[in-house]
Amino acid sequence: MHVQRYIKIAKWRANRQLKQQQMSWQERIRGIVKRGQAIWFNLSTAQKLYLLALTSLLVLQSGWLCTALTIVALTVEFWPKFNQLWHSLAGKALILIFYATVANFVLASASGIVNEVTMVSANQLNYTHNFATLIYLPPWALGITLVTLLALQLFLPLYIIFLLLIKPFGSDRIKFITQSYSPLLTALLRFVLSSVVMINIFAFVDGKAATDIVDDISSSFSQSQPLSVKPKEQQEQVIEQLSEQIEQHTEPKALDGQPSVRGDGGDEGDTEIANAVFSFIDTKGYFERSKRLIALFAYNFEANSYSRCEKSENSKVVELNDYEVVEIALDNSMPYGYSFIVKACHSPGIKPPM
Incomplete structure (x- = not known):
């Protein structure tokens, strides 16, 4: 009888502790959910898009979805600042100089590409030159704009730290930080996602996978070190790789691999x-296909x-x-x-x- 009583008491205590633990875990989960909801509703639209982009990259492992969400977030965040800058005289001058520089580079690049494709001066093929400019203007404008925004992300945390340092001296510019939730973390996340956007754009332009672009960047950094500093084994590997690349570039391109259709x-x-x-x-690659389009335009229209x-x-x-x-x-x-x-x-x- 005493043993059964002790067993019942032990079961009752175990059930009681289990219920208390379940209640405490439920309260913690509710607290985490409420905290998450509070943080979510405190975020701006751009910050929510950044968070969704990061989730799509880590959970769904979709680089292009992350790229699309990041571009939308950057547009939502910086378009009001762009409008504010445009409505000032100095801002208009700065924007016009910036995009005039981009247009100059695009014209020069298009001229060189037309000369490479047609083997004559681009001045002789005005319409083809204009067509090449229209093809190369979007990637150049988007790429330089993203590079500029990416460079700004490097200086933004330093700017925020500078504002924090001058706050004890009575500066009111610190209100810039209070406009958004966790500006330092947002700046870091924006920099990471902008880097992902750049890598995916380079992958699209070159017709490669994003992992290949990352490998090329890492290999370029490793090869940028002086060869004499590296160990002897690495020196031999680098020399072999360079010799293989030279042989690939000097070998005549075989045309047998291209599909062909024969007729009579x-x-x-x-x-x-x-x-x-x-x-x-x-x-493969945006620019290589663009060269074929330029040749096609010159033949059919010019x-x-x-x-x-x-x-x-x-x-x-x-x-x-x-x-x-x-x-x-x-x-x-x-x-x-x-x-x-x-x-x-x-x-x-x-x-x-x-």
Whole structure:
């Protein structure tokens, strides 16, 4: 009887302790939930988007969703500041100078790309140069803007610390910090997410995976160290890698791997177009595909089907001057799917100089 009584008492005490622990855990969970709700409602819209971007990166492991949410958050956060800066005279001057610089770099870059693709000066192909500028303007503007915002994140924590240091001297600029919840942590999170955005944009432009971009960055940092400082084994590895890269660049590119469609007679034009489409699909990277689009634009829109100068069949020409033309034709053996050949203008009225 006494043993059963002791067992009942032990069970009652165990159940009581278990219920108390459950109640304490429930109270803690409620406290954590309330605390989380309070923090969530104290966050601004941009901070909530930053938190969602971080969650998508860590939980869903989706780099592009993180990139999209971060870009939206940066736009929501900095667009009012951009408008405020635009409404001041000094701000307008600063913004115009900034984007004028971007436009100058885009024009110069587009000119070089047109020259690389067509092998003639971009001044001779004005419409193609304008088309190349339109293609390269969005990535340049977005990239330089993101780099600028990323650089600002490095100085923002120092600026906030400076405001904290001057607060005892009666400075009212410390109100800048109270506008948002945990500004230092937000600045750190913004810097990390902006870095993720940059890596994903570089991956899209180069046609690589984000992990490959990270590996390239880490390898570039390691290779930036002086070779003489590294151990002998690492020196030999670096020399072997450099020799392999040189051999890859010096080897002639094989064209057998490209898909081709063969036809007979009247289907030759359709075959060339089909091969050009396959080559464009197989091309990786934004800039490499842009070069193919530039060559296609020059052939279809800049060049003329009829000319006073003699030309080959199924080709188009652009007159450089009275004596020279550039002949453009479909040629899948060329790097960008078209051949650009400068020829002398043979016409009934003008003979080329001897």
